[in-house]
Amino acid sequence: MTAQPDFSKGGGLLPVIAQDADSGRVLMLAYMNQEAWEKTLETGTVHYWSRSRRKLWLKGETSGHVQKVVDILVDCDLDTILIKVHQLGGAACHEGYQSCFFRRLKDGTFEITEEKVFDPKEVYKS
Amino acid sequence: MTAQPDFSKGGGLLPVIAQDADSGRVLMLAYMNQEAWEKTLETGTVHYWSRSRRKLWLKGETSGHVQKVVDILVDCDLDTILIKVHQLGGAACHEGYQSCFFRRLKDGTFEITEEKVFDPKEVYKS
Known part of the structure; x- marks a missing residue:
């Protein structure tokens, strides 16, 4: 059987950090x-579990901005996953930024640190 | 008031990714x-909330391997924190590795990818 994280922890739901394999930039969490883990291994494309929609979530399903698996690491407690990815479309964030971490704390406020890669209104048409 | 993540989410407990500010390596999660957040801002040294010990946790309190804050970022949902740090002692993991993510999935098993920076038995003496 393939080694795997400890899904008996966290109520069966483990945090996953997606990191850009080339730039080293942290893209999202x-x-x-278990199902998302298996689907990710099987397809080589990152699948998460959407906590808000309560369903398996192929990241990039709507936008086309899928994440191709480059490397999968686990932490010392086997309860956090780090996936190095190739981020198609150049942006992981549904708000159009390369990374979901596009704001940094500066002088007591959150300042936006980068330009949008795409316009969400154009990508997520209703 | 200083901007802050949304601690009304996650039962008041938000995941924090610590990333080495120089190498870009993800060190731990x-x-x-709220208390750990404030203590971190106040001191410039990373404090977490230990879920196992249920108390405020100054990372490196025992080992001396504290994390100095370089930059603090938040994600689009304001419910995940990314902190870029200077990792004193060169190692974040209590098992002696630079990063808690010292194992990668290869051919169905987890292989250790690096050497230990310190010997846990020497650092955590009882």
Whole structure:
């Protein structure tokens, strides 16, 4: 059997850090359950578990900005996953930024540190 | 008032990714509550909330391997924190490795990818 994180922890839902394999930039944090883990290994494309929609979530399903698996690491407690990815479309964030971490704390406020890569209104048409 | 993440989410406990400010390496994932957030801002040294010990946790309190804050970022949902740090002692993991993510999935098993920076038995003496 393939080694895997300890899904008996965290109520079966473990945090996953997605990091750009080339730039080293942290792109986002989401969650995986056993099913999302298996689907990710099987397809080589990152699947999460959407906590808000309560369903398996192929990241980039709507936008086309999927994440191709480059490397999968686990932490010392086997309860956090780090996935190095190739981020298609150049942006992980649904708000159009390369990374979901596009704001930094400066002088007591959050300042936006980068330009949008795409316009969400154009990508997520209703 | 200083801008802050949304601690009304996650039962008041938000995941924090610590990333080495120089190498870009992801070091660990832990959690902060409001108190840990404030203590971190106040001291410039990273404090977490220990879920196992249920108390404020100055990372490196025992080992001396504290994390000095370089930059603090928040994600689009304001419920995940990314802190870029200077990792004193060169190692974040209590098992003696630079990063808690010292194992990668390869051919169905987790292989250790690096050498220990310190010997835990020497650092955590009882």
